Amino acid sequence: MEPSKLRYTATHEWVSLEGSKARIGITDHAQKEISDIVFVELPQEGKVVKQKDSAMVIESVKAAFDIYSPVSGKIVKVNSTLKEKPETINRAPFGEGWLFEVECSDPKEIGSLMTEDQYNAVKHEAH
Amino acid sequence: MTLLQEPAALKKTPLYDRHVALGGKIVNFGGWALPVYYESLLTEHRWTREHCGLFDVSHLGEILVEGPGAFQFLQYRLTNDLRKLEEGKIIYSLLLDERGRTLDDILIYGSRPGSYYLIVNASNIARDMEALKKYAPEDARLVDLSDQMACIAVQGPKAETVLEKLFGFTLQALPYYHWKEERFQGETVWVSRSGYTGEDGFEIFSKNELAPAIWDRLNTDGRAEGVKPAGLGARNTLRLEAGNVLYGNELDETTTPLEAGLKFAVSFEKGGFVGRDLLMVQNERGPARLLVGFKVLDKAIAREHYPIYGGGHKIGSVTSGSFGPTANANIGMGYVERKFAVPGTTIEIEIHGRRIPAEVVKRPFVTKNHKKGL
Numbered sequence: 001m002e003p004s005k006l007r008y009t010a011t012h013e014w015v016s017l018e019g020s021k022a023r024i025g026i027t028d029h030a031q032k033e034i035s036d037i038v039f040v041e042l043p044q045e046g047k048v049v050k051q052k053d054s055a056m057v058i059e060s061v062k063a064a065f066d067i068y069s070p071v072s073g074k075i076v077k078v079n080s081t082l083k084e085k086p087e088t089i090n091r092a093p094f095g096e097g098w099l100f101e102v103e104c105s106d107p108k109e110i111g112s113l114m115t116e117d118q119y120n121a122v123k124h125e126a127h
Numbered sequence: 128m129t130l131l132q133e134p135a136a137l138k139k140t141p142l143y144d145r146h147v148a149l150g151g152k153i154v155n156f157g158g159w160a161l162p163v164y165y166e167s168l169l170t171e172h173r174w175t176r177e178h179c180g181l182f183d184v185s186h187l188g189e190i191l192v193e194g195p196g197a198f199q200f201l202q203y204r205l206t207n208d209l210r211k212l213e214e215g216k217i218i219y220s221l222l223l224d225e226r227g228r229t230l231d232d233i234l235i236y237g238s239r240p241g242s243y244y245l246i247v248n249a250s251n252i253a254r255d256m257e258a259l260k261k262y263a264p265e266d267a268r269l270v271d272l273s274d275q276m277a278c279i280a281v282q283g284p285k286a287e288t289v290l291e292k293l294f295g296f297t298l299q300a301l302p303y304y305h306w307k308e309e310r311f312q313g314e315t316v317w318v319s320r321s322g323y324t325g326e327d328g329f330e331i332f333s334k335n336e337l338a339p340a341i342w343d344r345l346n347t348d349g350r351a352e353g354v355k356p357a358g359l360g361a362r363n364t365l366r367l368e369a370g371n372v373l374y375g376n377e378l379d380e381t382t383t384p385l386e387a388g389l390k391f392a393v394s395f396e397k398g399g400f401v402g403r404d405l406l407m408v409q410n411e412r413g414p415a416r417l418l419v420g421f422k423v424l425d426k427a428i429a430r431e432h433y434p435i436y437g438g439g440h441k442i443g444s445v446t447s448g449s450f451g452p453t454a455n456a457n458i459g460m461g462y463v464e465r466k467f468a469v470p471g472t473t474i475e476i477e478i479h480g481r482r483i484p485a486e487v488v489k490r491p492f493v494t495k496n497h498k499k500g501l
Contacts, residue, residue, distance in 0.1 A: 012128055026128065033130045035152070035360070036169045038450040039428055039457075041479055057479055058128065059428045061168040061450055062360055064479075065128040083426070 001094045003028075007070070007110060008119035014094065015070045020107055022071050025098040026058070026089065029123045034060040037086045042078040043100055049075060051109050056099065058089065069102060071109045077101040140185035141277050141335040142342050149346075149356055156359055157250035157375075159186040164358035171357035172364050172452045175324055176493075179283035180357035180365075181345050184330065185338060188252035188273040190259070193242040196266035201243060204262050204401055205233065206384060208394035212237035217304045217319060219392045221384045222247075222258060223402030227409065229378045229387070231255050236306055236319065244317075248374045249273075262401065277338035281345065282328030282365075284496065285353040290318070290329055292352060293344055298329065303497045311337060323362065325369025325495045367458065368451045370420055370490025376431060376446045377418055377460055386414040386462065416443060417468035420490040423448075423457040427478045429485065430459075436475040436482060437467045445476060454492040463487070 001023075006014040012030035016023045031037070039059040049055050054066040055075070078100045082088060089097035104110075114122070137160035146153060151162025161183065164171055174180055192201060202209050207220035214237050222231045231251040236244040247255050252273050259269055281290060290296045296309045296318055306319035314337055322328035331341060345354050363373070372378055377387055383406060384393050394400075395407065423429055429448035434441050448459030459476075467474055470489050475482040 012130065030128060030130065033152070034128070035164055036167055038169075039426055041427070059450070061172075061364060061452070062163060064428065064430055065130075067128050 001025075001098075003094055004116050006094070006116065007113035008116065009068065009070045009113060010122060011068050012123065013067060013070045015110070015113060017104075017110060020104045021076070022073070022102045022104050022110075023098050024067075024070060024100055024102065026067065026093055027119070027123070028093045031090050031093045031097075034058065034062060034065055036061045037089045040082045040086045040089070040099070042080065042082065043075050045075055045078055047075045049073065049102065051106075058086075067099060070113055071102050071104050071106070073102040073105040075100050076103045138186070140183055141338040142183045142185060142279075145339065145342055145346070146183065151356075151358060154359075156186065159249060161186065162356075162358040163360040165356050168358065168360035168364065169452050171355065171361035174355050175283045175357050175361060175365060176326060176453050177284070178353035178355070179281060179285040179289050179349070180324070180361065181342070181349070181354050182280040182282065182357055182359075182362055183342070184280050184362075185277040185335075186249035187278050188247040188249055188255070188271070189276045189332065190245040190247060190252075190255065191242070191270040191272055192245060192259070192267060193270075194267040195241060196264040197241050197243055200262065200264055200267040201235070202397060203399060204259060205235070206393040206400055206402070207235070208397040209235070209237075209243075210397070212243075214239060215305055215307060217306055217321060221389060221392055222255060223384070223400075223406075224258070224380065225401060227383050227402035227405035228380045229374075229382050229384060230258050230380060232372070232374050232378055232389075234321070236317070250375065275334055277333055277335050279331045279333075279338060279341055279345070280322050280328060281331065281354070282322045282324040283326050283353075286326075286328045287498075289345070289349055289352045289354055293348055311341060316341070320498060323369070323371055324365035325371070325491060325493060325497075326365070327496055327498045364449050364452060367447050367449055367460070368454050368491065368493045369495060370460070370492060372418070372460070373447065382462075383409060383414065385409050386416055387418045413465060415465060416462045417465050418446070418460060419463055419468045419487045420458065420460050420492060421474065421476075421485040422488050422492075423459070423476065423478075424473075424484045424486055426457070427481075427483045428457050429461075429476045429478055429483075434477045435461050435463055436477065437463065437472070442467050442474070451492055456492070458492045460490070
């Protein structure tokens with residue numbers, strides 16, 4: 001994914017939108033901050049989430065981190081390769097290290113997300 | 128996700144600028160600004176097991192206790208028997224409250240007669256001073272040296288060779304849990320064969336002003352000998368794999384040394400000491416709960432405070448948990464009801480809303496590589 005074409009949350013998730021389907025991951029800044037990722041607990045496909053709900057957990061050697069869904073909708077796909085190779089998120093946070101896909105129930109929510117420039121301006125603030 | 132925060136106004140060790148220059152990820156560790164890792168916790172952990180890790184542990188507290196009454200005072204105030212502590216030796220001890228609960232765990236460095244150095248946990252320095260003063264007689268002087276002293280830990284199989292080569296120290300004959308004075312730039316430093324990682328290693332105590340030069344030599348000339356800086360994150364996973372307890376996790380003011388499996392550091396035979404009466408009662412009855420090590424039997428990591436279940440009800444909680452890079456397993460420690468504290472017992476840990484099976488196992492989780500002494 002081209003970071004400039006993505007949308008971002010203040011809590012370090014990124015969203016790439018294709019039609020009404022949103023692919024979600026964490027930013028490069030976030031993967032650097034949480035360090036070596038050793039385990040992911042992926043959400044169930046079919047689960048319905050609301051915007052800002054905790055959708056899954058990423059564990060680094062340091063701590064467990066909740067991942068908040070940037071959009072509302074049904075989780076239609078998860079990146080199951082992460083079960084065996086969670087370190088892919090550290091290696092390619094914007095690419096192969098994506099987390100899950102949501103069929104958006106309210107595409108207007110995308111408007112509430114940040115551009116890359118906006119995210120870069122706030123990413124060092126504590127969230 | 129919510130990232131870990133970096134509050135302002137933290138205390139800094141004399142090596143703070145080094146950590147920043149090395150790109151260390153600085154976090155708040157009990158009020159101290161210290162690096163949790165430089166590049167990668169996993170790499171630093173493995174490097175220490177195989178080569179030599181360099182750690183800034185200057186946040187540790189140092190308290191001098193000296194005077195004609197020092198021996199009797201500490202013999203009464205601490206749990207271990209100071210008669211075992213000749214000059215140059217180190218013993219582990221607990222500082223308890225009157226109810227036998229743990230205020231701190233301490234290393235006592237025996238110096239010349241009537242002189243002892245207590246190495247205490249950073250977050251407990253002020254409370255330890257109060258707890259000591261409360262019982263200190265007039266002929267025992269207490270001096271908190273913590274703000275003047277730094278400590279650098281050099282840990283791993285190459286540590287002895289590194290220190291002998293870079294500093295000309297003579298350490299080959301120094302047994303585990305012993306210390307000696309050495310010289311660096313014309314000044315006295317103390318070097319002990321000790322540490323928390325489960326590997327052979329040393330801790331170098333010096334006055335603050337010397338620490339940057341000691342660090343720099345290790346981090347420049349030392350690189351060719353296998354030295355690399357490692358952060359507190361690796362220190363924690365290394366100590367967890369070694370099965371070592373940490374104050375604030377396994378120990379606090381609700382736990383007793385008997386529950387924590389630290390009876391070896393409690394001498395009932397030596398006579399009276401603060402906390403003895405209630406500990407005696409617990410010793411006769413047997414503690415209701417015990418600290419155990421466990422391995423999670425699924426791909427999930429148990430973290431501090433997660434509840435532990437056994438036989439259908441809650442039997443305790445996790446005190447430390449992580450992926451163990453050398454053990455290559457998700458390991459941890461926690462308190463459980465005594466009848467579950469038997470290696471081989473299956474328990475369940477609630478992890479993110481699910482009960483995941485785990486097995487009680489003997490600690491340490493890896494083979495310790497301490498230099499044999501005595």
